[in-house]
Amino acid sequence: MRGHPLSTLSGMSDAPARLSITVNNPASVVLAGEIDAHTAPQLAAQFETLPDDSEAVEINMAGVDFMDSSGLRVVIELHNRISAAGGALTICDPSRSVSRLLEISGLTDHLNVRSS
Amino acid sequence: MTKPPQHVRIAKKADLAELSNIRRSVVEFLRQHNAADDLVDDLSLVVSELASNVIEHTDSDTILVVVERTASDWVIDVADADSIPGLDDLSAPDPSMITGRGLFVVQSLVDSMSIVEEGGSFVVRCRRSV
Numbered sequence: 729m730r731g732h733p734l735s736t737l738s739g740m741s742d743a744p745a746r747l748s749i750t751v752n753n754p755a756s757v758v759l760a761g762e763i764d765a766h767t768a769p770q771l772a773a774q775f776e777t778l779p780d781d782s783e784a785v786e787i788n789m790a791g792v793d794f795m796d797s798s799g800l801r802v803v804i805e806l807h808n809r810i811s812a813a814g815g816a817l818t819i820c821d822p823s824r825s826v827s828r829l830l831e832i833s834g835l836t837d838h839l840n841v842r843s844s
Numbered sequence: 845m846t847k848p849p850q851h852v853r854i855a856k857k858a859d860l861a862e863l864s865n866i867r868r869s870v871v872e873f874l875r876q877h878n879a880a881d882d883l884v885d886d887l888s889l890v891v892s893e894l895a896s897n898v899i900e901h902t903d904s905d906t907i908l909v910v911v912e913r914t915a916s917d918w919v920i921d922v923a924d925a926d927s928i929p930g931l932d933d934l935s936a937p938d939p940s941m942i943t944g945r946g947l948f949v950v951q952s953l954v955d956s957m958s959i960v961e962e963g964g965s966f967v968v969r970c971r972r973s974v
Contacts, residue, residue, distance in 0.1 A: 746864055762867075765896040766860035794867065796892045797945040804942050825885055832952045838939035 748791075749774050755782055760791030763799030772802045783815045790821035795829055807839055818842050848876035851912035858899045858907045866895050870911055877913050886953045887911070887918060887972065893946045894922040894968055901928060917955075917971045925959055925968040 747767040750758040807817045818840045830836045852873040856862040867888045874884045910921040934951045937944040954970040
């Protein structure tokens with residue numbers, strides 16, 4: 729079944745929707761838009777709904793135009809939670825912005841990143 | 845052909861919902877100066893990290909971001925930085941740590957970062973060479 733955007737968040741009235749979260753199934757999440765201190769709480773809330781015992785969770789981040797350390801915090805939280813339960817989180821096709829942030833933060837080797 | 849302005853001054857309500865608009869204004873200014881994509885990405889990230897930090901810690905109703913293109917540097921000022929955490933210990937956090945990366949990321953992307961006093965308030969100032 730094709731997924732659908734569960735939620736979007738708009739900034740000012742003149743700004744387009746900024747973060748789209750699509751959950752295709754509990755193990756596959758597609759993100760698009762901008763992840764910053766304003767939108768990260770929405771992402772964290774969505775991640776909270778993912779089951780702890782997921783063996784493999786994939787987050788596609790090809791459509792993430794911007795992410796700062798607020799988004800990184802949420803991703804690491806999920807990574808730690810899934811790993812503690814014996815599962816694995818994979819970041820798929822990170823955009824240039826996401827790749828740059830992971831590189832600067834020294835997390836490229838710590839997180840499981842896969843580019844197609 | 846008209847020369848682009850040498851600086852942009854962005855004053856916004858101190859609200860995290862404004863972060864996207866602040867970044868857009870910075871990107872527009874950088875594009876006017878034909879900045880490369882990598883530089884635009886890096887300085888957008890710097891501004892977002894600093895603005896988030898200031899908004900989350902300030903008591904002020906407004907946030908002011910100024911980006912200037914000098915002959916040698918891009919200069920980014922973010923105010924009011926009275927309550928920004930100290931810049932003394934900005935070593936890389938442990939990979940599993942959830943918080944504490946924002947200012948480390950900024951430091952990694954600029955040539956210098958300092959807190960200066962201007963007009964009775966504090967400004968966090970970053971420079972990156974052109």
